[in-house]
Amino acid sequence: xxxxxIMLGNQAIARGAYEAGVKVSSAYPGTPSxxxxxxxAKYDEVYTEWAPNEKxxxxxxxxxxxxGVRSLACMKHVGLNVASDPLYTFAYTGxxxxxxxxxxxxxxLASSQNEQDTRMIARSAHIPLLEPSDSEEAxxxxxxxxxxxxxxxxxxxxxxxxKLSHSQSVxxxxxxxxxxxxxxxxxxxxxxxxxxSAIGRHVAVEERENVxxxxxxxxxxxxxxxxxxxxxxxxxxxxxQYVKEACPDASVLKLGIINPLPRKLIKDFVKEVECVYVxxxxxxxxxxxxxxxxxxxxxxELFTKQGEYSANLLKKAIYGKxxxxxxxxxxxxxxxxxxxxxxxxxxxxxxxxLKIHAAGDIGCYTLGAVAPLSVIDTTxxxxxxxxxxxxxxxxxxxxxxxxxxxxxxxxTFLHTGVNSLINMVYNKASGTVIILDNRTTGMxxxxxxxxxxxxxxxxxxxxxxxxTLCRAIGVPNVCTVxxxxxxxxxxxxxxxxxxxxxxxxxxKAPCALLKGQKFPYKCVxxxxxxKKCGMCLKIGCPAITRNVDGTVTINDTMCNGCGLCMSxxxxxxxxxxxR
Amino acid sequence: xxxxxxxxxxxxxxxxxxxxxxxxxxALNAGYDVKLSEVHGMAQRGGSVVTFIRFGENVAxxxxxxxxxxxxxxxxxxxxxxxxxxxKKDGIIIVxxxxxDPMTVVIGAESYPENIIKKLGEKHRIHTIDGLSAxxxxxxxxxxxxxxxxxxxKFIGFGKSEWEDVIKVTVPTKTTDINLKAFExxxxx
Numbered sequence: 001x002x003x004x005x006i007m008l009g010n011q012a013i014a015r016g017a018y019e020a021g022v023k024v025s026s027a028y029p030g031t032p033s034x035x036x037x038x039x040x041a042k043y044d045e046v047y048t049e050w051a052p053n054e055k056x057x058x059x060x061x062x063x064x065x066x067x068g069v070r071s072l073a074c075m076k077h078v079g080l081n082v083a084s085d086p087l088y089t090f091a092y093t094g095x096x097x098x099x100x101x102x103x104x105x106x107x108x109l110a111s112s113q114n115e116q117d118t119r120m121i122a123r124s125a126h127i128p129l130l131e132p133s134d135s136e137e138a139x140x141x142x143x144x145x146x147x148x149x150x151x152x153x154x155x156x157x158x159x160x161x162x163k164l165s166h167s168q169s170v171x172x173x174x175x176x177x178x179x180x181x182x183x184x185x186x187x188x189x190x191x192x193x194x195x196x197s198a199i200g201r202h203v204a205v206e207e208r209e210n211v212x213x214x215x216x217x218x219x220x221x222x223x224x225x226x227x228x229x230x231x232x233x234x235x236x237x238x239x240x241q242y243v244k245e246a247c248p249d250a251s252v253l254k255l256g257i258i259n260p261l262p263r264k265l266i267k268d269f270v271k272e273v274e275c276v277y278v279x280x281x282x283x284x285x286x287x288x289x290x291x292x293x294x295x296x297x298x299x300x301e302l303f304t305k306q307g308e309y310s311a312n313l314l315k316k317a318i319y320g321k322x323x324x325x326x327x328x329x330x331x332x333x334x335x336x337x338x339x340x341x342x343x344x345x346x347x348x349x350x351x352x353x354l355k356i357h358a359a360g361d362i363g364c365y366t367l368g369a370v371a372p373l374s375v376i377d378t379t380x381x382x383x384x385x386x387x388x389x390x391x392x393x394x395x396x397x398x399x400x401x402x403x404x405x406x407x408x409x410x411x412t413f414l415h416t417g418v419n420s421l422i423n424m425v426y427n428k429a430s431g432t433v434i435i436l437d438n439r440t441t442g443m444x445x446x447x448x449x450x451x452x453x454x455x456x457x458x459x460x461x462x463x464x465x466x467x468t469l470c471r472a473i474g475v476p477n478v479c480t481v482x483x484x485x486x487x488x489x490x491x492x493x494x495x496x497x498x499x500x501x502x503x504x505x506x507x508k509a510p511c512a513l514l515k516g517q518k519f520p521y522k523c524v525x526x527x528x529x530x531k532k533c534g535m536c537l538k539i540g541c542p543a544i545t546r547n548v549d550g551t552v553t554i555n556d557t558m559c560n561g562c563g564l565c566m567s568x569x570x571x572x573x574x575x576x577x578x579r
Numbered sequence: 580x581x582x583x584x585x586x587x588x589x590x591x592x593x594x595x596x597x598x599x600x601x602x603x604x605x606a607l608n609a610g611y612d613v614k615l616s617e618v619h620g621m622a623q624r625g626g627s628v629v630t631f632i633r634f635g636e637n638v639a640x641x642x643x644x645x646x647x648x649x650x651x652x653x654x655x656x657x658x659x660x661x662x663x664x665x666x667k668k669d670g671i672i673i674v675x676x677x678x679x680d681p682m683t684v685v686i687g688a689e690s691y692p693e694n695i696i697k698k699l700g701e702k703h704r705i706h707t708i709d710g711l712s713a714x715x716x717x718x719x720x721x722x723x724x725x726x727x728x729x730x731x732x733k734f735i736g737f738g739k740s741e742w743e744d745v746i747k748v749t750v751p752t753k754t755t756d757i758n759l760k761a762f763e764x765x766x767x768x
Contacts, residue, residue, distance in 0.1 A: 006607050006615070031619055110618065134614075134641075167641035168603060168615040244639035312644045323646030326664040326702065331657055332689035334681035336591060336626030364624060372686045445619065537685055542625050545680045557720050 007171040009164040012135035013074075013102055014039035015171065016142035020098075021179035022046055022072050024064035026057040028415065029444035030076030031111035032165040033104035037074055038447075041456045045176065050447055050456045053382070053415040054079035058086045058101065065099035065155075066191060068182035070146055074102040077116050078381065082416065088125045089193050090155045092201040094208075096182050098149035100142060101127075102158045107281040108308040110162050111443070113362065113381060115306065117282040122157050122259040126205050128212055129157040129259040130221060131237040135169040137221075141256060143177075144221055152208055159258070161281065163238045163308060213260035221256025222265055232273030234266065234286060234297065238308075239279045245311035247318070261289055270295050277302070277318070281309055338367050340543040341512030341519065341560025343483035344436050347407070348373040349539045349564060350490050356403050356497065358434075359392070361385035361417070363409040364443045365436050372540045376407065383408070383416030389431045390424050398430055402497055405432045410466065411441035411449040418469070424502050425474040432496040432503045435466060436483070438511040446514060466506055476501040483509035486567050512560050521561030521576045527551045529573035536565040536574060580736045582611075582635025584643040588662045589654030590679050591623040594724040597749065598652070599630040601728060604745045605737055606634035614641040627658055627681075652731045654710075654724070655679050656695045663699055672703050673731045675710040675723065706730060713764045722754070722761035729765020739766060 007015065013036050017025065025048045027037040041048040051057035054075040064071035075083060080103050087101070106112040122129035128148060132141040138160065145156040189197045216222075232251035233243045240254045253269040255262065270276055270290075278287040278299040287299035302317045303309070312322035338345045344365040351358060352375050360366055360376035361384060369376035378388055385406040393401045408417045413435050421433060441447040448454040453463035470478045477499065481489050489507060496503035510517060523543075525536075532550035543558035544565060554565070554574070566574040585602060587595045596617055603615045611634040618628045631643045648666045652673045653659035659674045666672070674696065683689040692698075699705050708730045710723035725746065732742050743759055750758045 004607070006603055006613055008617070034619075163616060163641060166617045166619050168600075168613070168617070169638075169641065170607065170612060238640075241640040245644075248639075310642065310644055311640055312646070323644055324664065325646045325668055326666065328645075328664040329660050329692075329698075331661045331692060332681050332683045334590065334625075334627040334657070334661075334683070336624040337682050339592070339624060367624065370682075371688070372682075443624075540682055540686070542679075542682070542685075545685060 003173050005171050005173055006168050007135045008035060008166065008168050009135050009138050009160060010035035010166070011039045012138040012171050013142055013158065013160065015173055016139035017072050017100070018043045018046060019139070019174050019176050020143045020146040021070050021177045023069040024061065025049070025072040025074070026051045026060035027074035028052065028054045028057055028079060029441050029447040030079050030104070031444055032106060032160070032162040033074050033076045033079070033102065034444045034447065035165070036102055037456060040072070048456050050449060052450055054083040055085060058083040058090070061099055061101070062086060062090055065095045065097045066184065067096065068184050069097040070179055071097060071099045072102065075104070076112065077103060077105045077118050078112060078114065080118060080121060082382070084121065084125075087127070091126045091205055092193055092198055093191055094153035094204070095149055095155060096184065098146035099155045100145045100149060100158055101155060102142070102160065104165050105159060105161045105282065107161055113379065115282060117285065118157065118159050119258050119285040120283055122159075123285065126209050127155055127157050127259070128152070128257065129159055130256055131159045131258050132164065132256070133237050133240040133254070134164070135167070135171045138164065139171055139173070141221055152212055154208055159237070161238055209260055213263060216257045216260055216262035217265040219257055219262065222262055223254040223256070224265070224269060225252045225254070226272055227251050229272060230274045232269065232276045233279055234269065234276060234290070235279040236286070237281070239281055242309050242311045242314055243279055246314035255286065258286065261286065263293070266290060267293070267295070270297070279303065279309065279314065335370065336367060337540060337542055338364060339512050340541050340558050341562045343438055343507065343509035343511070344368060345373065345539055345541065346484050346486060346509070346562065346564050347434060347436060347489065347507045348375045349568070350486055350493060351375045351405065354490065354493060356405055356493065359385045359388040359404065359406045361408040361412050363412055363436075365407060365409060368407070372538050382412050383420055386417050386420035386433055387423060389433070390420065390427070390429050393429055393431055394427070401431050405434050405493070405497065407434045407436055409442065410435060410437040410439065410451055413466070414450050414464065418473070421470065421475065421504070422473050429502050430500055432493070432505065434493075434505045434507055437466060437506050437508040438514070440511050440514055442511045442513070446511065470504045475504050477503040478506070480506040480508055483507040484562055484564065486564070512562070519560045520579055521563070522556050522559045522579050523554050523561055523563060523565055523574050523576055524556075525552050525554050526573045526575070529571050531571050531573070535568045535570070539564055539568060541565060580649070583633070583649045583735060584647050585632040585650045585652065585735065586643055586648050586662060586665060587630045587632070587652045588658045589628060590658065591626045591628045593654040595628050595630050595654065598724050598728050599632050601742070601745050601749050602632045602735065603634070604749065605742055606632070608741060608745065609737055611635060612638045614638045616641040627661060629662060650731060650734055652727060654727060657681070657691065659699060660692065660695050663703060666703055670703060671734055672699060672705040673727065673734065674705060674707050675727050676707050677711055706734070708765060710765070714761060717757055717760055717764065719754075719757055722757050725758045725761035726765040729762040729767070732762070732766055
């Protein structure tokens with residue numbers, strides 16, 4: 001059966017993994033990788049789960065591989081940092097059942113805290129890395145990755161980027177291959193990485209990489225297109241498409257395997273073409289290796305290490321002109337904002353009123369850093385809010401953090417925040433941590449987690465109780481407050497930051513976009529009573545706009561009736577009415 | 580059209596994604612190679628969003644470059660202005676006559692430009708529709724996307740029934756009828 005369908009890159013990766021006979025998949029959501037697991041969960045033949053973090057996810061995939069089935073772990077680039085501990089040693093143990101790690105990089109920072117390049121990590125971990133350039137290749141390459149994994153006894157990384165993961169193109173779907181499970185056999189020289197065995201495995205890793213580099217030139221994932229012998233490109237992934245668009249008549253060596261590089265293939269190509277450019281988004285991973293072999297190519301001296309490329313960017317660098325006809329008009333920026341009815345806004349409006357700084361974390365609530373809420377002072381990585389606050393207290397004392405809190409989402413808290421909280425308990429901290437518990441993983445598009453009571457497959461399960469968890473690890477003061485009850489919230493925050501013990505406030509209310517939410521009320525403003533003070537505008541709700549005369553209008557389709565604006569109006573000009 | 584570069588722009592949450600997927604699948608059913616590029620994650624939260632749809636015999640990159648867009652479909656007028664420079668010389672703007680203040684305007688840091696439609700009309704071909712009123716007439720403000728799509732469909736091409744076939748399998752089943760009516764309303768205008 002071969003059927004044409006238009007598929008998102010991530011959907012095609014899921015399809016390819018399914019067709020390759022994958023049996024176990026574990027992941028933590030992270031843009032732009034999230035949809036892979038969501039699509040894969042639709043196949044009954046594959047066990048799929050959300051893990052609390054990427055380290056756990058990869059270890060689950062490792063266990064499944066050791067036991068003898070094909071396994072998958074998916075994550076975004078920064079998630080691989082969390083998973084790097086098992087990653088580097090998985091390179092040593094190798095696999096039993098084939099194992100692939102899909103890592104989604106985010107050049108251009110559509111939804112991330114940095115622009116790191118996974119290809120660098122693959123090199124340092126000595127793990128083969130493949131990179132497709134459209135949805136069909138994503139499906140085909142991941143199947144090839146499983147073949148490589150089993151043939152060379154190694155985990156394989158499939159690198160995708162935002163533009164590949166979140167673009168759709170035509171895919172020819174095929175049937176699932178039923179792969180026979182491998183037998184598990186005890187083998188401590190391979191699976192127990194104590195020094196005595198790891199020394200031997202390190203030798204095996206080097207040998208494997210040498211063999212792979214030799215064989216890579218023959219892999220079907222690479223493609224040579226000899227056309228114009230004056231102008232040529234070595235490229236891979238989505239940038240290949242930009243090359244085809246900008247210079248359709250040029251010669252191209254399109255690399256499917258990036259680590260190790262197919263040296264012979266590259267050397268042969270460079271001999272055929274006069275002037276060769278290396279086009280790769282982010283770091284000069286391919287370029288620097290080629291240059292180290294004494295071969296002259298052009299690359300980052302012309303092309304940026306930042307952001308996404310485009311055909312116009314290439315044309316400008318190579319020909320000095322692009323296709324643009326009109327110049328862009330200067331228009332007001334429209335950055336992302338917290339949604340109307342978002343419970344984070346309520347908590348931030350209280351913190352703003354109390355002039356409290358927040359050590360922030362990764363999630364929609366990072367948006368609390370910008371005007372008009374302007375509450376969050378720091379954001380580093382998943383879980384860092386709690387440890388950053390702790391570091392501040394240990395550096396400058398209790399007085400320094402009396403107007404500080406840490407804010408972290410429920411999913412992020414379970415990801416890596418809980419370790420930081422254990423550290424606070426253990427090391428006698430006295431700070432205040434607010435868990436913004438909106439009952440979901442919000443920013444990535446509403447994925448369940450260990451405290452929601454639902455699995456990735458949609459089955460009912462035990463829900464971790466955050467309050468009980470915090471008490472169990474020894475937090476002396478734990479309280480749960482309705483995130484929209486601003487009066488109680490204000491009193492609780494004041495009590496906690498002025499208290500002498502470590503406190504956790506769980507500010508609870510579901511995300512406004514969560515499925516099944518009902519909004520029976522909406523807020524309306526009364527122009528007669530409005531004193532044009534603008535207090536309601538200070539909460540940064542997208543449903544409220546100022547009219548020319550200074551009064552406000554509340555958009556009735558956008559308003560979710562949370563009533564936060566009403567609580568800010570001292571003149572009773574805003575009221576809640578039934579829809 | 581034998582090939583086309585189309586952009587759908589708007590404010591996160593306005594439904595640009597679904598509209599783009601309908602355009603993409605209609606082109607696929609007509610036998611074209613199709614590529615779409617979408618925005619997910621943080622940018623979706625009320626920010627400026629852009630989706631690209633390209634179809635033709637062979638499509639390389641999934642994005643439309645500045646200077647190459649045939650059609651710019653915008654659900655909001657400021658967003659039309661933000662992306663108008665992507666158009667070809669004879670490209671056309673299909674714009675829903677709706678104004679949503681960005682937070683930078685709400686807090687007074689920037690001001691919303693005036694006479695946007697008139698200004699855009701001086702440089703580009705422009706087709707304006709009041710999608711919200713049309714949708715409200717039908718009794719559901721949420722189907723304004725289908726009204727706008729209907730208006731754009733006439734410029735993109737394909738037969739009316741080819742569009743309707745895709746709408747039927749793309750929108751939630753409960754809303755099929757009203758979305759088809761909304762499409763017709765835009766298409767007929």
